[in-house]
Amino acid sequence: MASGIKDKVAIIGMGCSRFGERWDCGAEHLMLEAFDECLADAGIEKVQIEAAWLGLCYQEQSLGKSSISLSQSLRLPNVPVTRVENLCATGTEALRGAAYAVASGACDIALAMGVEKLKDTGFGGLPSRTMGTFEDLWFPGVSAPGSFAQLASAYAHKHNIPMDQLRDAMAHVSWKSHENGALNPKAHLKNRITKEKVLNAPMISYPLGLFDCCGVSDGAACAIVTTPEMAKKLGRAANLVSIKALQLAVSNGAEMFYDEWDGSHAMTAELASKRAYSEAGINDPKRQLDMVEVHDCFSITELVTMEDLGLSASGQACQDITAGVYDRDGALPCNVDGGLKCFGHPLGATGLRMVYEIYQQLHGRAGERQLDDPTLGLTHNLGGFPNRNVCSISIIGLHE
């Protein structure tokens, strides 16, 4: 395996817009809101940015195709800009592009921007999308909750866990996220909820009720990356945050068409996290990681992800979750910012929003949510459906 990019790329600035139903502005403004914070944080001038990556998934709902919208919205100095799209991993994909550009030496300072404007569709939930001209002919007209709900039935069946017990653990996931989101001024949902409310909510896709599903919102988040050497030149050596790993695993059809995968977890998350741990030199993630930001598009996704990331033993996630292991005051806080559950899921922004939380925590700027001296965190995105997806993992920590 290649030596990887561990500590070859530093993050010197980050920004994150307020997430929510941003009827007040368009995607252009959301990007600017995140960028203003990011640029001030980095302490550089806009003209110092040499290249940029834009992560945007549903272009038809907001900015259209191409990278021009980013260049135009930020009035970038005609630098190369690339638009990327990789479903829910889109934000992390933008960061990957910028990080690889810096790591390769192609440029010294690069911007990764992720944005999504979902609330202009006129209805709740994600916009429907085509699977392609041939697959539309046979693939069921699934929704995201329906696709992820099947994780729950398969997981319960595999581990012989009664559905009530599983739903109870799933309710804990959502309850915990709202407890955290209530402390985050940038979250979309800042209300606390009870587990009873989760369990008694209307059913969306069995066994996922309303509160098992994350919100839908608008938002943007971005990062400015550079080399550690350049960061030092820019006077950013203290508490320098660097990228330890950036990995992606993409389904090749095996889960979908070949009956080996049991449907109870995401195969790609296992693969991507193993690659990321290897790149970051992590051999005991449960102990070495101080926090994780995982893709809780649905409560069951977070639950099975804890096993896919090797943090809970197979079949033990329910117990660990209800025992509070992943609560803010637990052994390994998960989604301490409120997660997708409370931020909603503007696809292009989500990955970078997760990195933003780790970045803030590493700098000790997380306010009421601040953890005790974290040094290493992981982000995880799962784009697509459990049976066919893109999984991205980033590991972010203090520069060694």
Next chain:
Amino acid sequence: MGAYVPRRRLLRSAIATAHAWAKPGLKGLGKGSRAICSHDEDVITMAVAAARACLGGGDNRSPDRLLLASTSLPFADRQNATVVGEALNLPEDLQTADISGSQRAATSALLLGLQHGGAECMVVGAEKCLTRAGSVEEFTVGDAAAALTTGEDQQLARFIGSHSISRDMVDHYRTAQSDHNYALEERWIRDCGLMQIIPETVAALLSKLDMSSEQIDRLLIAGVDGRPAAQIAARCSIDKMAVHEGLKVPIGHAGSADALLLLVDALQAAEPGQNILLVGFGQGCDALLFQTTEIVHRARESHGVTAAIAAGVEDTNYLRYLSFAGLVDIDWGMRAERDNRTSQAAFYRGRRAITGFVGGLCRDCGVAQFPKTALCVNPNCGKQDTQDDEVFANKAGQVKSFTEDWLALSLNPPLMYGSVRFDRQSTIMMEFTDFDPGELSIGSKLQMVFRIKDFDPLRGYHRYFWKAAPAAE
């Protein structure tokens, strides 16, 4: 031969109750039930189901000709029989035709099949009866299909002869622009139509064959039963005990398909050497006489009318029926606005997969897969161009994972779908149908059925694919 009756049986009492506010007189019709198509069924899907029941009889026939008879064909200009033939994976060197335009469509198609020399012909009749809410017809008709093959080998019944009369009596009509029939007074139809034209045709046939009415063991009159049927029998001097009791009570008259349903049903109950007279009425009359052979008992092995009727479930939701039938316009929300255009070029390339449900079987590793692609999906194989055709339509499946989705668009919510496990390590994400909420569980046994998959209201189009339904018991 085989038959198909949609699973849902709308209780006529539910129809009568819904109309009691305006038409209390309909209460008397509120007995028994009416078979209704689900939201994803039409003449093509029912025809495929009946034809599969017919082909599944164990002899694996491969007809030279396929005739589809119906007055409610979903496409006026795209041959419906061709779609049925491709769904059955019949060879392309097949003569196909749609026969329509009259309640005699099925008997006319059967006659064409029988007059086809020695070649084998599959005749399928199917009807999705569209009726106006509150009409008498709404109570009397039902949706169903039947199929049988004609040919010289292994005859269950010999075709003895036929006689037809063509006479333009407008007992009802439906113009090309209309969705529903305009029906005339029943008493006039009975007295001046049924009671005149049928006996006249039967008499001509018997005379032509030099037979007497006493020799008729069974009389099958499509679309007619009860007292009118007995009166017709009497007028023909045929013993009223010979008259088939009809399918009105359990499922309703299935329009032009009724003739084939009655014939399939009669053959299943028949003894060798019986003379069966089949009558189709509509702008004239077709009368066909068959004599059962020594092997007619084999008919009982087929999935026939009795079995198809027995597979039903009672339904009392009249509003849902109205929605299925397109008689009420439910607001399905903005999700229903999604543009569902079909790429016909993509369909044409992939139609064996989509219509025939043909996947691949890797010669190298033995793994089955859908869709068939150039590279084997088995991560331990991955070989290129090693797949032979593998038909999934007849495979049994099992629920591997499932959900009941109230968010995704379905005209029969919740949309139920999940991974289906097949043999040879294959699995496919499929839509489930004919399950009610709460009925799915992991490991549930499944059979594949050909159904409407998607609608494109903008272009008046709909497309078909296969869904997973509960396995037949």
